[in-house]
Amino acid sequence: xxxxxxxxxxxxxxxxxxxxxxxxxxxxxxxxxxxxxxxxxxxxxxxxxxxxxxxxxxxxxxxxxxxxxxxxxxxxxxxxxxxxxxxxxxxxxxxxxxxxxxxxxxxxxxxxxxxxxxxxxxxxxxxxxxxxxxxxxxxxxxxxxxxxxxxxxxxxxxxxxx
Numbered sequence: 001x002x003x004x005x006x007x008x009x010x011x012x013x014x015x016x017x018x019x020x021x022x023x024x025x026x027x028x029x030x031x032x033x034x035x036x037x038x039x040x041x042x043x044x045x046x047x048x049x050x051x052x053x054x055x056x057x058x059x060x061x062x063x064x065x066x067x068x069x070x071x072x073x074x075x076x077x078x079x080x081x082x083x084x085x086x087x088x089x090x091x092x093x094x095x096x097x098x099x100x101x102x103x104x105x106x107x108x109x110x111x112x113x114x115x116x117x118x119x120x121x122x123x124x125x126x127x128x129x130x131x132x133x134x135x136x137x138x139x140x141x142x143x144x145x146x147x148x149x150x151x152x153x154x155x156x157x158x159x160x161x162x
Contacts, residue, residue: 051147052124053131059143066134074127081123085116 053071057064092109095101132140 056131060139067131070130081120085120088113088116
């Protein structure tokens, strides 16, 4: 009779071993992330409502036309200011990368960024002020009730140690 043929030994596949190693590395990465940051449960909360013109149009749909006209009147100026702020940042970054870096020039460019940002913020505040002024006293009272006021806990969260 014939001799029984022994079954060949099964060798683990290289791909299987590499896959298992990568899975273990991924698990270690996720575990280290949670150990460093801690597991913070997300607290359910309502979205914050600001006083931007867009927020006002959502909160008071009846005045959308008036607020939209205010936005249209300021749109060109806002784009110019936004473009100037971006250009100031680009120039500041270019100075940072230049081979002939001079601290005085860089400080001036940062001051230009700050001035451009301030001009954009001032124009944004004008739009907000005009948009709020277009509302009726009852609408302003309703918005004041809906708008969340900043509190100290937000600052504490911002500056807490990890």
